[in-house]
Amino acid sequence: MVIKKFKSIAALGLLLSLSLLTSCSDDDDPVVVIDNPKDIIELASATPSLSILVDAVVKADLVDALKMNGPYTVFAPNNDAFAALLDSNDDWSTLNDIPTETLATVLKFHVLTSKVTSADLSDTYVKTLATGPNDENLSLQVETTGGVEFNGDSKPITVDVEASNGVVHIIDKVMLPPSLVTLALNNSGLTSLVAALTDTRHTTDFVSVLNGDGPFTVFAPTNAAFQSLLDSNDSWSSLGDIPIETLDSVLRFHVLSGANVQSAGLSDTYVNTLATGPNDESLSLQIETTGGVEFNGDSKPVIVDIQGSNGVVHVIDKVMLPANIVTLALNNSGFTSLVAALTDDRHTTDFVAVLNGDGPFTVFAPTNAAFQALLDSNDDWNGLGDVPIATLDAVLKYHVVNGANVQADQLSDNQEITMLSEGMVTVDLTDGAKLETSSGQSVVISVTDVQGTNGVIHAVNNVLLP
Template identity: 35%
Template sequence: MTKTRSLYFMGHEQDGEMFNAVSSDANELGAFIFQNHGTAAGTTVELGEFEAGSTLHFAYLVTNGSGGAPTGSLFRTDVEADTNYFAIGDTRSDEASLFTRLGIEDIRNPAHSDFDYNDLIVDVRTTAIPEIAMKTIITGAIASSVLITAPALAQCGGSDYAHKSNATVSTVANASQGKDIVDTAVAAGSFNTLAAALKAAGLVDALKGDGPFTVFAPTDDAFAKLPAGTVESLLKPENKDQLVSILTYHVVPANVMAKDVVKLNTATTLNGQRADIEVRNGNVFVDNAQVIKTDIAASNGTIHVIDSVILPESSNVVETAQSAGTFNTLIAAAKAAGLADFLMNEGPITVFAPTDEAFAKLPTGTVESLLKPENKGKLADILKYHVVNGRVYADQAVKAGSAATLLGKDVTISTKGGAKVNNANLVATDIEASNGVIHVVDSVLLPS
């Protein structure tokens, strides 16, 4: 048995009557619950008792608006196109109840909205009733402080802001029975390939752990976009390490809600590499995958759905340098010093990589001398002075101000007169490799 009630977002005292005049599905959706202006913050409404597993849908009505949300616009959580306008917030629980916060954004034009989904906020509280059902109470956490009115919307016409979010609230028997990330994905029915990949990679137990985790979850359709045979190949036991690398690149070891994701430029993943985050025309992208649904709550974190599989850098430091074509002297020096295997197989490491032009700035004959077998130790010391243990990104390096190298001596990082390592200019930063990160310098660093 599923019973549905709806939350109507109202602007004036007479909006209840106006709703009946402009909406043809008032009887279908259920009773009026909250009024935007007339209902005080903290008001509670008891919705009734439902069987565990029932789904509650909510709606709000714009009864005095224009532009992106004209008068009579009704937005419902059970309509896919309307889910842009709702966001699920933090889920919390006490001994008796599970609380889920639902936020609504009433201005969806990127030029005028702050997209904080706090124009109407309600808490959905579900309480277990032994062997029977759930008692659900809606509490108005904040009476709307930004009212949809004709003057406000007159300034924000144009297309709606496409911020995808999941806004269906499902009752559960009690907080302790809430699904973790893996079970939530399996129950959704559209992440079968992801679930199979997690099992093949041996990551199921990890993602069923305490967390918190944020998972950028590719759908089955997203995996299907990979070249033919890719998924089948990745699922083979001999490719387990590669599969683990890819899957952990989709996981952030923190609970990052959509409202926080849009404030980021990057996110550090369990893989160790950073994924790029960008907002384009109101849509959020992780690398080149678009986020199509957000804030799916699980007991140990949050799921954001993406439309493509994101792939971490698979080339190691040496391979990455080779493909660039401007580090031939550095690679030759690493081989001569016996450090090439280390740079290929160990990690994570950070390399301040001098270009061929940087080596050419050394006094005539210096490079040729260093490459001689009898100078192998001296060459190794110079190269070790360019390598730091751990994956240290540029912002972290600048904040630290110095870094201990493999040689045991520190290099100094500063931004005075431009970003520098000692006296060498940083000309490119944060070049990802499978086992570390590369920062390009325009001079060879020489230990004192």
């Protein structure tokens, strides 16, 4: 597998222009401005409106961390912000009622490990000191278009307070690390996704699911992506026109459960999604990184690694439709010879139409290298067009099982499988997974369980000969 890290692409917004060291209200406590800047802790301690923040930092044992060289950017909630936080939870009367671990995570979510002044702000996501399921840095949303907000609803009171080891921006609300649902709700570019997830016709409560512990990886189509989906079908003028079973399956196909896959962890592979196939098998989503990142054959990333407390979001430019076995083969550059063989215009059998059917099918798919080995075995065959069509037809039918979705864990040693050609193969599991023919040919199953909506594909390293 080739692993490539790709950078987050965020649209730059209107730069924030706020006066330095000014207060938005005459009632706010003045910020102490000093000729020789103190560190962040000393500065906060000298500011009366930040006294609860200082107490919280002490309780969470973060004093030493914030006295280091940095530079840091601290979004500092004032005393009123902390009072509102305590009022929001019946179990919290004072800071001592907040679990220390929770408090530490919340405070770290207010700290960036770089210096960001008000002039540097844009519509983007920034990494905080707080961490997620596998120690990934949690993302803080910054919005500047139409007014400055952090994390969806926290606003600046005073900005650009210089400290010796960074800069402080005083804010009006304590920011809680967001779940995946909150990240989507706070992003104006994902309103269509939110509408799809909260469609009242669903029997699945997607909001509850995605508010769970996870971790999850969510591929989030933009509003424009959903509009393109609607435009692709004359019967769909709005999300409400999409059959709910279809919408449910599509949404599940954009979610990986039990995994927090950041962009650095992507590779040329298939991953299991929450969507399911003929017998509740997890549908496979293809990820390609070689030559550029694509999901499901043609969906590309817009923004990656938006990290929440229970998973990560990658924003994509196209709604991904669950793939059947024909689409899976078409999207895989390792099966171009198989596709060419299936679509050979000499056939009397329309293999594409057959394999686009309801199925279920199990396809043992020879790789490009396997087809090349077949051509090399006969001096008269320089290309697939040289293979007699009757032979090619029989060969292809010898790789398809009709009426069964047989995943790898359903194979057993010495199991006999009847192919579409009515020929038989025998499963050999003594040393890996192999298929054997009555003539003694043995082929290795090299990749298993590429699951489509109407069947499953297993790649094999040689072409089976009837």
